Amino acid sequence: MVKNQYRHGDVLLSPVATLPDGATELKNFNGVLAYGESSGHKHQIVGDRVRYYRANNRLYILVEGENVALVHSGGTAPEHDPHHLARELYEFNPKQEATLDTAGWRRVID
Secondary structure, three states, rough: OOOOOOEOOOEEHHHHOOOOOOOOOOOOOOEEEEEOOOOEEEEEEEEEOOEEEEEOOOEEEEEEOOEEEEEOOOOOOOOOOEEEEOEEEEEOOOOOEOOOOOOOOOOOOO
């Protein structure tokens, strides 16, 4: 496991050195990274001093506060323990799966 890399079900946060050129800050993002469509749960970042950016079809999360966590809540799925996030810049890519009909990729629906 890479230092400060966090896996939480379908969510993987990996540290990166810098934001890509042209990154746009998302001012009103609610921190929800993934929903469990069948169980109704969500994976969400909670805490203060977190900024979100979008670039190249990816989400970047800048954790500047000390009390920030990736949590799993709601629904009927068993809870994951929270991951307390270190101050760092992370890249998030949704988990994807191959599609047999078009030989492409799609976001996993669970």
